[in-house]
Amino acid sequence: MKAVIGTLAACIGVFSAFLLQQALPAIHVFHGARFVFVPMIFCYAAMGLPFPAMLFVAFCTGLLSDLMYLHVVGGRVEIALGCSIVFFVIYGSIANGFRPSYLRGHWWPVIPLGVICTWAFLLMQFAMISLRREEFVFDEAILWRLLAPGLLAGLFVPILHAAVKPFAALIPENPRHAGKY
């Protein structure tokens, strides 16, 4: 029961994060870097949910991400549908390895995991675009756009944890699985 509610909550959280990202403006001081909350929320969910539920959330997150940012010009697709799914499945599997620690109350690994996930996600997008356009361009602005969203998302984790924890405590654990991970 807890896993189902957690999965639904994670999907709603990811969807809300997409809408929030859409509404928030670029940060001029960071060379136009944007707020990217989705990988962080996904990481949090991947650490707390059982493996099958994590896979479902990874699929939804990847699909939403690809559909949201699909860029097709002149019949050329920059990042094909499905690429983000593979990314989130791989990264989710890594994050899910920290689940035992999370269940023992150590939630803080989500901060480095989420920050790295955000960086890796943006870097993957950048690498795929560069390969498609057959040219690697790298300057200060790109560095800021890669690094700043992860760091900002890292600052956001304690707020996310503080918001989620009281609700998680309200949902009763399935007695058969209590104490297991």
Added chain:
Amino acid sequence: MKKLHIVLLLAVVAIAVYLSALPPGKMQSLQGGFLSFLAPFLRTGSAVQEQIGSMGKGLKTLDEIEADNRKLNEVNRELLTTNNLLREIESENNRLRLALDYRERSVFRLLAARVISRDASTWWNTVKINRGFEDGLETDQPVLTEVGLVGKVTTVTKNESIVVLITDETCRVAAKVEGTREQGILSGMRIQDSGTSGELQLNFLTKNATLEPGQKVYTAGISNGVFPSGILIGKVKEFRTRALDGQALVEPAVDIAQTEDVFVVVGAK
């Protein structure tokens, strides 16, 4: 890892691989469906933003006057845009008719549209407009304002469309420089400075081109191209010589960050 987990993992990866193998058109239609689902959220956000922005004005003006004013402004800007296009086309038409007896070129039909959301991605420069295939929009239709070129339509849904802006690196336009025979391919930059109108690069010019800052850059209108000839793109900011060609940096005529109302060229009159 349990066998079930491995099976599930492989199933998800298989679906992802299947999705990545879909043709671009199919991907766009999937995206279209998703954006249609998302449209109410985007429109609500846009409406809230608009309400907040026009709160002061709303208190001072009557609703009818505001609506009339908006309508008249729209008509006025449409006429201005049509007029500019007509003037360009007229001069070109006359020149071609005199020289080569070219067939008279048609006049464009414009459809007014409103920007409902701006791109929230790190790498692309796009906007969403409130017109879709129900309004007669198709992919690759040029989008402009009375000031100049904005971009082109890439993905069309029922009531919304995505417009890739000329400031995006993937939006390529055949362009010519006013008062010269110089023609090249114009595109945006990989990264645009936020809060500015952006910068464009006009590549493949001749190395010995004599371009001065301030010279206007127009669409060249190649045959079977997306953009008709004579639409203002911007002004030359700087010219530099490279190993094989010349490159001009161009300042866009339209301040895309501030643009709210655009026109889509939906066809000929």
